[in-house]
Amino acid sequence: MKHGKHVAVVGATGAVGREILLCLERRGWKPSEVRLLASARSAGRELPFAGGSRAVEELRPESFRGVDVALFSAGSAISREFAPHAAQAGAVVIDNSSAFRMDEDVPLVVPEINAEDVRLAARKIIANPNCTTIVTLMALAPLHRAFHCRQVIASSYQAVSGSGAQGIVELEQQVQASVRGEALTLQVYPRQIAFNVIPQVEAFIDNGYTREEMKMQNESRKILHAPELRVSATCVRVPVYRSHSVSVTAVFEGAPDPGRAREVLAAAPGIQVMDDIAAGSYPTPLDAANGDDCLVGRIRVDLALDNALAFWVVGDQVRKGAALNAVQIAEIL
Amino acid sequence: MKHGKHVAVVGATGAVGREILLCLERRGWKPSEVRLLASARSAGRELPFAGGSRAVEELRPESFRGVDVALFSAGSAISREFAPHAAQAGAVVIDNSSAFRMDEDVPLVVPEINAEDVRLAARKIIANPNCTTIVTLMALAPLHRAFHCRQVIASSYQAVSGSGAQGIVELEQQVQASVRGEALTLQVYPRQIAFNVIPQVEAFIDNGYTREEMKMQNESRKILHAPELRVSATCVRVPVYRSHSVSVTAVFEGAPDPGRAREVLAAAPGIQVMDDIAAGSYPTPLDAANGDDCLVGRIRVDLALDNALAFWVVGDQVRKGAALNAVQIAEIL
Numbered sequence: 001m002k003h004g005k006h007v008a009v010v011g012a013t014g015a016v017g018r019e020i021l022l023c024l025e026r027r028g029w030k031p032s033e034v035r036l037l038a039s040a041r042s043a044g045r046e047l048p049f050a051g052g053s054r055a056v057e058e059l060r061p062e063s064f065r066g067v068d069v070a071l072f073s074a075g076s077a078i079s080r081e082f083a084p085h086a087a088q089a090g091a092v093v094i095d096n097s098s099a100f101r102m103d104e105d106v107p108l109v110v111p112e113i114n115a116e117d118v119r120l121a122a123r124k125i126i127a128n129p130n131c132t133t134i135v136t137l138m139a140l141a142p143l144h145r146a147f148h149c150r151q152v153i154a155s156s157y158q159a160v161s162g163s164g165a166q167g168i169v170e171l172e173q174q175v176q177a178s179v180r181g182e183a184l185t186l187q188v189y190p191r192q193i194a195f196n197v198i199p200q201v202e203a204f205i206d207n208g209y210t211r212e213e214m215k216m217q218n219e220s221r222k223i224l225h226a227p228e229l230r231v232s233a234t235c236v237r238v239p240v241y242r243s244h245s246v247s248v249t250a251v252f253e254g255a256p257d258p259g260r261a262r263e264v265l266a267a268a269p270g271i272q273v274m275d276d277i278a279a280g281s282y283p284t285p286l287d288a289a290n291g292d293d294c295l296v297g298r299i300r301v302d303l304a305l306d307n308a309l310a311f312w313v314v315g316d317q318v319r320k321g322a323a324l325n326a327v328q329i330a331e332i333l
Numbered sequence: 334m335k336h337g338k339h340v341a342v343v344g345a346t347g348a349v350g351r352e353i354l355l356c357l358e359r360r361g362w363k364p365s366e367v368r369l370l371a372s373a374r375s376a377g378r379e380l381p382f383a384g385g386s387r388a389v390e391e392l393r394p395e396s397f398r399g400v401d402v403a404l405f406s407a408g409s410a411i412s413r414e415f416a417p418h419a420a421q422a423g424a425v426v427i428d429n430s431s432a433f434r435m436d437e438d439v440p441l442v443v444p445e446i447n448a449e450d451v452r453l454a455a456r457k458i459i460a461n462p463n464c465t466t467i468v469t470l471m472a473l474a475p476l477h478r479a480f481h482c483r484q485v486i487a488s489s490y491q492a493v494s495g496s497g498a499q500g501i502v503e504l505e506q507q508v509q510a511s512v513r514g515e516a517l518t519l520q521v522y523p524r525q526i527a528f529n530v531i532p533q534v535e536a537f538i539d540n541g542y543t544r545e546e547m548k549m550q551n552e553s554r555k556i557l558h559a560p561e562l563r564v565s566a567t568c569v570r571v572p573v574y575r576s577h578s579v580s581v582t583a584v585f586e587g588a589p590d591p592g593r594a595r596e597v598l599a600a601a602p603g604i605q606v607m608d609d610i611a612a613g614s615y616p617t618p619l620d621a622a623n624g625d626d627c628l629v630g631r632i633r634v635d636l637a638l639d640n641a642l643a644f645w646v647v648g649d650q651v652r653k654g655a656a657l658n659a660v661q662i663a664e665i666l
Binding site: 230232247258304 | 484485486488490508512524528529531532533537540541542550564565567569571572573574578580582591611615616617618630634636637638641
């Protein structure tokens with residue numbers, strides 16, 4: 001549905017909203033209309049699109065009249081309140097928040113992995129998965145299909161843009177204050193993020209894990225249709241602007257050979273293998289930033305567990321982890 | 334042997350050498366003499382010690398006459414060449430390089446864990462373990478003693494000071510260039526380290542792991558007297574100045590309860606439990622920097638593996654990971 005459709009972007013002024021507009025342009029969308037929706041505070045701001053610019057309108061229940069597809073990226077509370085209005089007005093909602101992800105009648109989709117699940121969208125709502133989960137699964141899903149994954153241990157290295165524009169500003173300001181020898185202020189993160197790492201992404205729940213870490217297990221199970229999959233994650237914020245990295249150990253039913261795993265990944269869509277240690281080739285966040293593909297390297301036999309591989313996957317979480325994935329979902333409708 | 338001994342510090346002008354001098358002072362050493370040894374380039378430089386200052390001398394084979402204990406921290410090549418001279422001159426060598434660590438007649442010692450191994454020093458050489466290994470084992474060893482560890486999966490977040498003073502300079506210069514919008518130069522690391530993470534610490538070997546990663550398995554086995562222990566590590570450099578962090582999943586023979594693990598760790602020397610998620614308490618590198626103790630938090634049941642705990646441990650790798658550990662070894666002789 002790239003042409004002649006009426007598209008609404010909710011949260012258009014945010015980091016993901018703006019990236020959605022870029023993705024629509026870059027992928028050749030020619031919508032009949034693009035409606036940019038945000039809070040009253042942002043109404044009237046002009047955002048560039050397709051060579052021109054469009055004014056941001058205040059998001060209201062009646063904003064979705066005539067809209068064919070509404071891409072939401074303004075947090076769970078906004079999605080819970082306004083997605084039903086959009087669906088009722090006839091739009092298909094693609095929601096980037098966690099509001100509906102685990103609802104049974106809402107498909108949770110990474111197009112390269114489970115595009116066919118969009119047909120299950122009983123409420124005209126399709127959810128976009130968590131960014132760290134998308135990046136991890138872009139490498140894990142092809143391996144799962146080939147070798148059947150049972151257990152995953154993951155430690156992440158997550159960029160500040162995962163917290164939106166305010167995360168970027170916090171790191172910039174702390175770095176500048178640090179370089180000038182001034183006192184640092186904390187607003188977004190519970191600890192200093194400049195020249196530090198923080199082993200907490202989102203709030204803790206009772207089992208000692210954070211919500212972000214539990215999404216890695218719960219969303220992976222739903223996307224892969226693997227209800228028995230066990231995922232143990234440690235999600236860590238690092239002073240990187242863009243792209244999440246994940247160090248993964250995955251246990252399989254068989255004993256996959258790293259060479260065979262590289263072949264499987266090289267043939268999979270949306271992922272590039274960068275894995276030649278003799279040439280010093282492996283991905284870093286800077287390699288993945290502003291790219292569509294996730295990058296995988298450091299593929300090797302895990303030394304601690306039987307039938308296991310270790311690997312390192314990196315992806316631009318604003319793009320493939322959010323905006324691009326949402327636009328790709330719209331394209332398969 | 335804190336008093337009246339003749340101490341030599343080899344590599345005195347380096348990051349670890351200077352920290353060794355600070356540790357000797359802070360721990361109340363009153364040596365009869367302190368000889369500061371380094372390359373010819375540094376000879377004549379004055380370094381502060383015990384309220385005064387001492388001149389650095391050029392390291393030569395004959396530098397060790399009359400020396401009781403020689404603390405080496407100038408890289409493997411220097412240790413291989415000069416440690417035998419020091420031992421022959423009658424000194425006990427405590428070597429911070431990897432030159433002798435895996436030699437059968439050289440004990441590899443973390444005083445809180447295997448102090449008794451110093452008696453095995455047949456060649457008067459005692460090795461100081463790898464910094465990431467020390468930080469990890471400070472938390473793992475008490476748990477191993479209580480619950481018998483069999484397998485470890487570790488992902489590290491390693492500070493640039495692990496590469497010595499030049500690592501610190503590289504990060505500082507790249508950050509400043511980045512803030513000024515100038516081009517960045519790479520000298521120490523194969524990729525940009527400012528606002529990036531690099532999944533390579535040290536050179537690769539044939540099995541797809543780096544030397545640093547293999548040290549985690551090989552040195553842990555030797556220190557813990559656990560030749561069957563399996564350790565799979567992914568070592569990653571992060572833009573942090575000081576203190577290494579490690580995300581660990583450890584599989585035990587029994588099924589240790591996190592509460593019991595906290596009790597075991599709280600009673601262990603050299604480690605502090607910072608683990609109260611309700612209060613947002615967990616350690617970050619900044620919490621551990623310039624402290625003697627390693628800090629452990631995020632202790633929880635691992636969701637992917639049976640009989641396993643996940644935890645997060647942080648330690649100042651220049652101090653406990655190198656200088657302090659070496660001085661502590663000297664103290665138990």
